[in-house]
Amino acid sequence: MLRFLLRRSSGAILILVLISAFTFFMFFAIPQDPAMLACGKNCSPDALAIIHKNLGLDKPVLVQYWNYMYGIFAGRNFDVGHCSAPCFGVSFNNQQMVWDTIKDRFPLTLSLTAGGLIVFLTGGLSAGLIAAAKRGTWLDKVFSGVSLVMSSFQIYFLGPVVLGIFVYSTGWLSKPKYVPFTEDLAKWFMGLLIPWLVMATIFTANYTRIARSSMIEQLQEEHVRAARAKGMGARYVFMRYAWRGSLIPIATLVGMDIAALLGGGMVTELVFSLNGIGRLARDSVVDKDLPTLMGVMLISAAFILIMNVLVDALYAVIDPRVRLA
Structure with a gap:
């Protein structure tokens, strides 16, 4: 029984990682820049560049995915403060930690x-x-x-x-x-x-x-x-x-x-x-x-x-x- 549960749990973890990867890369498949969603309607180029840096969007996508997964287990630092594990990012809507909202x-x-x-x-x-x-x-x-x-x-x-x-x-x-x-x-x-x-x-x-x-x-x-x-x-x-x-x-x-x-x-x-x-x-x-949507999808x-x-x-x-x- 224990071996069976370990095998099924390992398979579930693998599926969850695949879901997280699919969800994360779909995050970047939308036609609009995620930083623009966080910046709002009246967004200057300088403000957009700052948001890119604060959200880590200036790094390669694979690096961003690694940072996202690492943050779930170890936490991350954002411009609004430290996000303790499990960290699912910061909401674009109210600048609150997604995990706190959940x-x-x-x-x-x-x-x-x-x-x-x-x-x-x-x-x-x-x-x-x-x-x-x-x-x-x-x-x-x-x-x-x-x-x-x-x-x-x-x-x-x-x-x-x-x-x-x-x-x-x-x-x-x-x-x-x-x-x-x-x-x-x-x-x-x-x-x-x-x-x-x-x-x-x-x-x-x-x-x-x-x-x-x-x-x-x-x-x-x-x-x-x-x-x-x-x-x-x-x-x-x-x-x-x-x-x-x-x-x-x-x-x-x-x-x-x-x-x-x-x-x-x-x-x-x-x-x-x-x-x-x-x-x-x-x-x-x-x-x-998008950060809140990703967090809810992973939890579900x-x-x-x-x-x-x-x-x-x-x-x-x-x-x-x-x-x-």
Whole structure:
């Protein structure tokens, strides 16, 4: 297992380096000089030359890439001050360290991910298990039909509808707003309740269908039928044998959803006017803030690679056959 994790981690690091190189060189593929973006509209030749020097843009591209990667691990010095590791550069927009901005935005994204994950995992897996256990009954048909309808919704449609009904029309709920849970737990919960419920409405449908189909497939496996033939209780067989075997596709889906949400749920944050990583990525594109965009892209890629390694390791924990392979 340790050798497997080391091999997968090494591969993930290599992929991350390739992503960083691709992103960095795309940085220079844009038609506009990056220094002009930092300098602004009324930029004199002297000011442009100073910015080139301060940002290191007067050096060869390969040297700039080396300095950028070195700064991530060891820090760098800029005209606005020292950038401690991990250093992703200085924002063109507000002259702040990119890593400091990401750290400020990340707690909101983490809260959005954690709360939404708990809600839609609980709802989706419970509905999927019930539908599989009651296969062919009216309960199964209800859960399957509702999940089919729910999966057709999109956040950019359902979000404004929920806001219009429960916030602006009835006033039953307050407008989504992030308050750190260390300051006020109740306001933190109520401020993110609507985004969690909207995300749960959409994500729950996927987990209901995956859990149901995976569980039904597992119930047809030989080892499950053998356990039933030995006289084991239906509930014990359901949870001990079938449920564990059905977790692999669910674990894959969970890992990808966590990585995507931690990397920034852009649409969710834009719909509910929340300033997280996703909105930061969108703003950096609009403002052509290339250092911030690069930092967000690398962080998002790192989350995806880390979750892939963790999911692969989880496979061996769930299914001994994977461990033996």
